[in-house]
Each structure stands twice: as C-alpha cells, then as structure tokens.
Amino acid sequence: MTHTLTIGAVAKLAEVNIETMRYYERRGLVPRPPRSTSNYRQYPEETVRRVRFIKRAQELGFTLKEIKGLLALRVTPRAKSSQVRERVRHKIEAVDAKIKALEAMRSALASLEVRCSGRGNIGTCSILRSLDENDA
Amino acid sequence: MTHTLTIGAVAKLAEVNIETMRYYERRGLVPRPPRSTSNYRQYPEETVRRVRFIKRAQELGFTLKEIKGLLALRVTPRAKSSQVRERVRHKIEAVDAKIKALEAMRSALASLEVRCSGRGNIGTCSILRSLDENDA
C-alpha cells in the first residue's frame, strides 16, 4: 500500500500542473511534505482533496489568499475556539452573499429564457433588465 | 436633467477606476458610447448597472470573457431565439454548479462552527474534513 504520493501523482489526481503544486507550496497553501532520502516530496493522500478544494474555491471567486484563510480555519490547542468561530461566521456571510448574487443571476437567466422565447418586446430581453426587474 | 454621464461620473457611481472603464471599452464589455463635440464619452445611465454587473460577476468567479458572453445573451431580430435559449440553459447550468459548490462550502463551514465549538476531537475540525463528511 502506497501511503504517500509523489508530486506528479498528486498533480495528476487533482488535475493540476506539477509546477502549480510547487507554486502552492511556496504560497503556503499546501504544507511542505516530508522528503524521501532522495529528496522527493512525499505527500499524504489527503493532499489531493486539498488541492481540489483550492481549485474549486478559485472557480467560486476566492483568491489564493482567501483560500489560505479558509483552509486555516481549524481549532488547535493554541487557538481560542471563540475566535475561530468568529472567523467562521464571517466566511459564512461571505459565502451567503455569493450564493444570493448567484441566485439573482440564475433567476435573471431563467426569466430571460422564458420571456424571450415568445415574441415579446425585444428591448426587455437582456440579463441586465431581468436583474433590474427582480431587484424591484 | 442630465441624460448622459461622463466617464468619471460612471466610474464614481459604479465604483471603478476611470482607466477600468476605458479598459472595458477596449475589451468590448461596455459599448463605445457617443461622443460630445469635444470628444468626451457620453454614457447613458444604464452603463452604471452594466459595470456593476461586471464587477459582481467577477467576484463570482466569471472571467471577463464569460461576462461578455452573459451580457451578449439577448434576442435580436437577427438571432434565432432557440439558439439563444440553448446558450442561456448552459449558463444556468454553470450558475447552478457554482451555487451547489458554494452550498457545500457553506454547510462545511456551518458544521465546522458547530462541531468545533465544544471539546470534540480536534482532528475533525478542518473545512476539508467537513466537506468530506457531507460528500459521504
């Protein structure tokens, strides 16, 4: 059983470039793993999840800096859990705001699809107008 | 009544840099407005909404190219509405995927908040583990 992965294996499983792995390490998004005698990185399997999380979060509009903050949210013996909870609440609010914005965009798109399929007034068929109407 | 806005006025209202306005024009995200006799850009008020939409969509992880595609979704006399509806459906699917991913992240954060506030096992208190458990 292979309990560790090489950098190339992680990259392949997480669908990123090897250079990206090294870049994330430099940026502190992926912890420096132990090395083999020949100085190869030896990653635990969970690193794959971590990297996938990073990619997914990026697609949701988080910067690497913000993602680092998300990954750092954990209670350790040294951290006061009340502080961590406070930060978690802030992150939840940020996520909720994104969800709301996406839902607004979604319903604008949906109403676009409905309203514009008939022979309605062409002038009302942009996503911006759909958003306006939902806001109002 | 001022029915047109200068570039500076739009920039201020939409909370972007003036240079950003000109950049969006070059990229085709904001249509080239008519000019005054002294060659000043004369924007209709709706441009403010358009620019705000661009910024919001960016925060949701859309690239300028994708945003251009969103803004272009409209039925014109020349476009077959069936094609437009097809594209709209694709966009809706993309938005739904983002919403789902954000909801997963949200519930991971929420369970982080609950589970880590007591004196549970510290090892289970990262967002990655919370996501794992929700997936399973």
Added chain:
DNA sequence: TTTATCCCCGTACCATGGTACGGGGTGTAT
C-alpha cells in the same frame, strides 16, 4: 546497464485584469 520517466531547483516567461503616467485639450467658476 541503458533508456525512459520521474524528481529536484532556480529562474524566466506568460496571460489576465487592471492602473499609472504624461502631454495635450476642455469646461467652468471666479
């Protein structure tokens, strides 16, 4: 043991999305 494939590291380069600069004209209030 050779050949292919992987890993190391440092450095350079790239695309996206802006932002700044500078020399010139305009608009307007005093």
Added chain:
DNA sequence: ATACACCCCGTACCATGGTACGGGGATAAA
C-alpha cells in the same frame, strides 16, 4: 483670463496565478 478639475489618447507598468525551461540526479523496466 486664469485656475482647477475633468477629459483625450498612447504607452508603460503592475499584481496575481500560474507555466516553461534547463541542467542535474533518482528510479524502474527491459
């Protein structure tokens, strides 16, 4: 008519998030 803020354009520069290159060593299969 003078000052001050605003606009024009072209060009240069910047930060983020990678990606490529190249010389050198390690490992595995034939």
